[in-house]
Amino acid sequence: MSFEKDKMLIMPAVDIKGGKCVQLVQGKPGSEQVVIENPEKVAGRWESLGSEVLHIIDLDGAIDNNTNLPVIKKILKEVSIPIQLGGGIRTVEYAKTLLDLDIERLIIGTMGITNPDTITELSNEYGSERVMISLDSKDSKVVIKGWQEQIDKTPAELSLEFKNHGAGSILFTNVDVEGLLGGFYIDPVLNLVESVDIPIVYSGGISSIDDIKKLSTTGAQGVVIGSALYKEKIDLKEALKYQ
Template sequence: MSFEDKKMLIMPAVDIKNGKCVQLVQGKPGTEQVIIENPENVAKSWEDKGAEIIHVIDLDGAIESKDNLETIKKILNEVSVPIQLGGGIRSPEYAKQLLNLDIDRLIIGTMAIKNPEIIAELSKEFGKDRIMIALDSKDSKVVIKGWKEKTDKKATEISKKFQEKGAGSILFTNVDVEGLLEGFDLQPAIDLVKSVDIPIVYSGGITTLNDIKKLSTTGVKGVVIGSALYKDRIDIKEALKYQTIK
């Protein structure tokens, strides 16, 4: 799905761990606050409620270097809207396998940071619109390997490089507030939007409809919502109105 289709895409999150849909606090194993069987049914329920794209993260891939490929395939079979997928994509071969499954947009973090040339290769073969870079920030620095390893760079310091390599968009996750349902600081998102000319998707700490309203003023082109949806802090149908509000 093109970011040009809407003012700001609303993306419900389906995070997979051990074949189940979960919500973690700051990505830490053992902090599961939501555990639901059959992630494919969860994804379908968001589609049924009006979501036009589903944001799927393979937490096992990101944290433990094993994949939930069969569950991902079930989601692809169950839903008809585009799937945006990330988590544990550590080799070009696996990235290509997923893209050939008709994943609409692939989110690549650790592999991109370690070898930016792979982004140029994938972008050339599959088109830049299908390649998204994950820039996850903790204590203002980009973190990789399931948020366990910190780099010495800020997201704004490396974002331009990935635009030049052919990435079509960037997912910015504020790890400091992820899953806490306590709100977040808008400024990092604003700074990142100003640093590049490709779409920025924001994730982390979104708790209320007012948070979505504020993000709609920053220039971000997408918003990932997880815990707030699962804990009924935000109604998906109300959130979806911000896809078209000017």
């Protein structure tokens, strides 16, 4: 699954916590608004409705380092479309384990930001198209360690650095609006798209077809949609028309 210049991939989110599919508000434990058994069946449903790619986040891995690897393996068996996966990838060894499972694209956050050479190593071995750096923003600054720690750089400032380290794409999450179903801010997306020439996937606050339509004008080459799909504010088949 490669990105195409004039195409914005619609990516349903399957966030996993405690072996279940959940949706949190701004990533905060205990804020679950959606809890569904059998995440692999959820993933299969999104594929059956026309998704070309799935966005899987291991929330336990991101929050307390207890991975949901058995569930991830079930999802890989359930679906035939590509998966991009993030959450709790703290060592190069674990990253390689996941890539060897045929995860199409791995989303690296804290590990890559604190040790950029890990991005270089993975991209050299597996190809840059399989390595995505996660730049999560709160109050315009990048946050790491499950959004708990802020560093004094903007996503745009870090983006070129990680292209040079071999990242093939960027996941940009605006934590300020994530999970709130209140729409998104277009300027930070435009700023990031204009700052670097590798694909940007956007996540956070997408809550209507109008949001998707607006995002499609920014040059972003992918969008992650979570709560709005689960709460039926967005119909996936309608969203896919903007792909």
